[in-house]
Amino acid sequence: MSAESWSGVATGIGSWPGVDARESAATVLGELEALPHLVELPARGLGADLVGRTGALLVDLHLDTSTTGYRLGGRRGVVAARAGDLLRRDLDALEEAWETAGLGPGRTLKVQAAGPFTLAAHTELAGGRRVLTDAGAVRDVAESLGEGLARHAAELTRRLGADVVVQLDEPALPAVLAGTLTGRTTLESVPALPEPEAQHLLETTLAAIGRPVAVHCCAPGVPAGMLRRSGVDAVALDVAQLTAADLDGIGELIDAGTTLLLGLVPSTAPDSAVPTWRELADPATVLIDRLGFARATLRSVGVTPRCGLAGADPTWARRALRLARDIAAAFTDDPDSLRSGAAGNVVSLD
Numbered sequence: 001m002s003a004e005s006w007s008g009v010a011t012g013i014g015s016w017p018g019v020d021a022r023e024s025a026a027t028v029l030g031e032l033e034a035l036p037h038l039v040e041l042p043a044r045g046l047g048a049d050l051v052g053r054t055g056a057l058l059v060d061l062h063l064d065t066s067t068t069g070y071r072l073g074g075r076r077g078v079v080a081a082r083a084g085d086l087l088r089r090d091l092d093a094l095e096e097a098w099e100t101a102g103l104g105p106g107r108t109l110k111v112q113a114a115g116p117f118t119l120a121a122h123t124e125l126a127g128g129r130r131v132l133t134d135a136g137a138v139r140d141v142a143e144s145l146g147e148g149l150a151r152h153a154a155e156l157t158r159r160l161g162a163d164v165v166v167q168l169d170e171p172a173l174p175a176v177l178a179g180t181l182t183g184r185t186t187l188e189s190v191p192a193l194p195e196p197e198a199q200h201l202l203e204t205t206l207a208a209i210g211r212p213v214a215v216h217c218c219a220p221g222v223p224a225g226m227l228r229r230s231g232v233d234a235v236a237l238d239v240a241q242l243t244a245a246d247l248d249g250i251g252e253l254i255d256a257g258t259t260l261l262l263g264l265v266p267s268t269a270p271d272s273a274v275p276t277w278r279e280l281a282d283p284a285t286v287l288i289d290r291l292g293f294a295r296a297t298l299r300s301v302g303v304t305p306r307c308g309l310a311g312a313d314p315t316w317a318r319r320a321l322r323l324a325r326d327i328a329a330a331f332t333d334d335p336d337s338l339r340s341g342a343a344g345n346v347v348s349l350d
Helices: 021-031 050-055 078-100 116-121 135-160 173-178 195-209 224-230 244-255 277-291 295-300 314-333
Strands: 062-066 069-073 108-114 163-169 213-217 234-238 259-265 302-305
Touching (some): 021 078, 050 062, 050 069, 050 078, 078 135, 108 135, 116 173, 116 195, 135 163, 173 195, 173 213, 195 213, 195 224, 213 259, 224 244, 244 259, 244 277, 277 295, 277 314, 295 314, 302 314
Parallel strands (some): 108 163, 163 213, 213 234, 234 259
Antiparallel strands (some): 062 069
16 A cells, blocks of 8 residues: 555545435445545434544544533443444445445545544533643544544455545644634633644554545645644645645645645535636646646646535535546646646635
8 A cells, every 4th residue: 555545536525415325435436436435424413524423433432422512531422322333334335335336455445534633622521621622632532543543444444455545634733733722611721732742643643543644624724844744645735725825835745745635626516607627727737836846746636626525415526526537637647738727816825
């Protein structure tokens, strides 16, 4: 299994509309040949959203609910049981779809989970404070998550014979580093997590997973430097969120050989005419041109829809994957033929 699994492919971010695990698995396997993913179906409710589903992967830690969200505990309650049951159904549905599609061993599959910082930011301790406010609890979460993802990936390899890669979803990471999260009460403060400590925690999680890992961050202010130094294999981001302040960090990621997964396709159907794949590819060419890299750099770039595909209608969700696949194919086949970025206003690089 190689970190190059991310390079030059189209894949989904994770969430998918609807509640039918079998139908969604069959659709994704049909549309994404190089890097399909085990989808998340948050419309099923409690335990199926990003945080609840990730709770089903933790080792020796469990999530319950409180009046304000998910709460960390040591005993397996109703919520944890539901999340675990939904995950098992999804694995069974994927295995069935995999066999029906005639996919053999050696193919690559992506799984997703909330990363340690987003999980710690959006779960509570027994007293109601964010887990993020307790350094020891954050370490426990990072270690439990890493071990749980390693077991999760190993089970899928056993079931499917697939090479499994992992995506950590970290929408809260910029806020965690900046100290801009609010407390659960007016008396609680959530201090910034120092970057060296955050890097160490991420490295701990990566080591426990033991497989190629991408970190996905759809929020502004992606900490590219920290992610590069931690040794992640790929960074997934939404190009529309980038500003000129991000350029140096993105360029250093490319120089370091870190694969970029660029969110280029809208997650919901546009109100007006649907853009072509050429138009949707423009922000990527703007970015690469602005950074001063050769267009051939696009051959190693992965393509995804933006976050939030669970909010789309199924027809658009399927079309979004096809558009991502068409863009990735164009990047791989002839990136020099792409136009020079007429839609540069899509990216706030000024």
